[in-house]
Amino acid sequence: MYSDASKAKCKECSKVYSLGNVQPKLQTVSGLKGHLASCHKDAYATFLKRAMDDGADRAAKKAKLNDIALKQIMPNFVQPSMKDITEKRLVWSDDNAIAQRIDKTRRHAAIHSR
Numbered sequence: 001m002y003s004d005a006s007k008a009k010c011k012e013c014s015k016v017y018s019l020g021n022v023q024p025k026l027q028t029v030s031g032l033k034g035h036l037a038s039c040h041k042d043a044y045a046t047f048l049k050r051a052m053d054d055g056a057d058r059a060a061k062k063a064k065l066n067d068i069a070l071k072q073i074m075p076n077f078v079q080p081s082m083k084d085i086t087e088k089r090l091v092w093s094d095d096n097a098i099a100q101r102i103d104k105t106r107r108h109a110a111i112h113s114r
Contacts, residue, residue, distance in 0.1 A: 008032050012040045 006022045009015070010032065017035060019027040036044040070077075092099035 010035060010040070012036075012043050 006019050006027070007016050008019055008029065010017065015035065017031045019029065019032075021027050033044070033047070036047060094100075
């Protein structure tokens with residue numbers, strides 16, 4: 001690694017490339033990747049293989065963690081079907097306070113929308 005925090009040195013030919021910024025969150029390696037792709041094809045192929053393997057490992061680990069979390073949070077969860085949802089409609093009696101308030105709001109909206 002080059003001593004300047006905003007630079008990186010190619011391990012194949014020792015050329016120095018800018019990372020764009022001194023702050024790690026604002027750095028990019030696109031110049032170094034482009035250099036590898038055009039000048040060191042074997043090293044670039046190795047880089048791509050490692051990146052794909054790392055990505056697959058991360059995706060598998062994330063999926064496993066999500067599965068574990070779901071089982072802990074909702075161990076007996078079963079997603080309802082549309083039929084289940086439509087059959088389980090809540091019916092309120094006419095003297096229910098909530099039903100009366102909804103009816104009043106609907107009447108008010110119908111009157112004032114004309």
